[in-house]
Amino acid sequence: MISYRASTPADLDRVTAWVGTEPVGWIPADRYLADLADGMYRPEWTWIAEHDGRVVGRALWWGPKGSPHPVALDCLDVNPAVGDRSAVAAELMRAALAGFPQPVQYRINVTGGWRDDPATSAAVEWRRAAAHAAGLTREVERLQFEWAPADGVPPLTGRLRFTEASDEQFLAVFRRIAEGSLDAQTRANLATKGIDETAREEMDFYLRAPGKREWWRIAHTRDEEVAGLAIPSATAYNVNVGYLGVVPEFRGRGYVDEVLAEITRFHAANGESRITATTDMGNAPMAAAFRRAGYRNTGIRINLSNDVQP
Template sequence: MISYRATAAADLNRVTSWVVTEPVGWIRADRYVAELAEGMYRPEWTWIAEHDGRVVGRALWWGSKAGLHPVALDCLDVDPAVGNRAAVAAELIRAALAGFPEPVQYEIKVAGGWREHPATSAAMEWRRAAAHAAGLTREVERLQFEWAPADGLPPAAGRLQFAKASDEEFLAVFKRIAEGSLDAQTRANVVAKGVDATAREEMDFYLRAPGKREWWRIAYTREGEVAGMAIPSATPYNVNVGYLGVVPEFRGRGYVDEVLTEITRLHAANGESRITATTDLGNAPMAAAFGRVGYRNTEIRINLSNDIEP
């Protein structure tokens, strides 16, 4: 019989000795230990499946240093010897979810073209089946992009001007950009909470992120009209594009390239050697903009969550 429980400090070696051999992203021991010390992984957020005293599965949940609950499942694996890996993994997720009051997500990272590679596809499919069975049924496929100086610094086109602004001004632009957004998470939040609450939550998220508030810019046309905004940001690991958008009346004019260029140039001016970004597979205009500005698609991420469907 397989049992499921959160770990204790005494389980550390059993957790960190685990190695994932399939072609999916996973958390190695050094990173787990380092972030455990910072409170982003915690024993009570780390779940294991045991059979006859042996660890046969693990689920590593991640959260912010100040968080009361985790927000993401970073790593899920089950020993093939158990037979039905998806069933064991689903129980492992369910056991953890019983104590998590807020929506969470599970992001499976694979290389591009994963559907054409049998080993990668198989590794993806049993994990996806487990997540769906456990209630993480909202699925979005996202493209991970990356820029480095060797990719070339995009020139500033000059059609837009960028300036700092107050929180109130940024909040107003967040609201405008949420209208008709192609981003799956924004659409889901608008349906569930309305535009005002969605804008406030998105803005609060970036205010709490490791990026600096002084980086934020509002984009204006030459006539002084608000066209959109650029929010360069960061994670605990590297700088990223953060949030950008164009207000509805100015979409379709190529302004998104200029907003993305502004973010890229700001990070580059700060000496950054790597900028990351993500967008939904279904947001074709944004994906195309990344390509035009010089970003490379480096990874696919399948995001599974238990929040409300759009």
């Protein structure tokens, strides 16, 4: 019989002894131990499946430093010897989710074209089936991008001017950008929460991110009209593009390239050697903007979540 429980410090060696063998992203021992020391992985967030005293599955839940609860499942592994890996994984996820007070995501990182590779497709499918069975049924694929100095720093064109602004001014622009957004999360939030709560939640997310508030800028046209905003930001591991957008009346004029260029220049001026970014697979205009700016597609992240669907 298989049992499911949160780990304890005594389980550390068994948790870190796991070696991933499938072509999906996984967490090796050194990464786990480093983030464990920073409180981003924790024994009580690390769930294991046991059979006859052996660990046959593990689910590594992650949260930002200081968070009272995890926000994402980074790694899900089940030994193929158990038979129905999907069923075991679903039970492992359900056991953890019962104690989590807020919605979470399960993130599966794969290479581009993963559906065409039988091994990768199989590795995704049993994990996806487990997530759906455990209630993480809203699914979005996101393209992952990366920039390095060798990709070139975009020049200033003078088409837009970027200024600091108050939180109230930024919140107003967040509201305007949400209108007609192609981002799946924004669209889902608009349908269930309305524009004001959607804008506030998106802004609060970036206020809590490791990036600094003083990095934020509002974009203005030459006629001093608000065209959009640029939020260079950061994750726990590196700087990133964060959030950018153009207000509806100025879309289709190439301003997205100017806003992205401002974020890239900002991080480059600070000596950053790597900038990451993501956008939904369905947001073709944003993906095209990243490619025009020299960002390289490095993979795909499949996000499965249990937040409210419209």
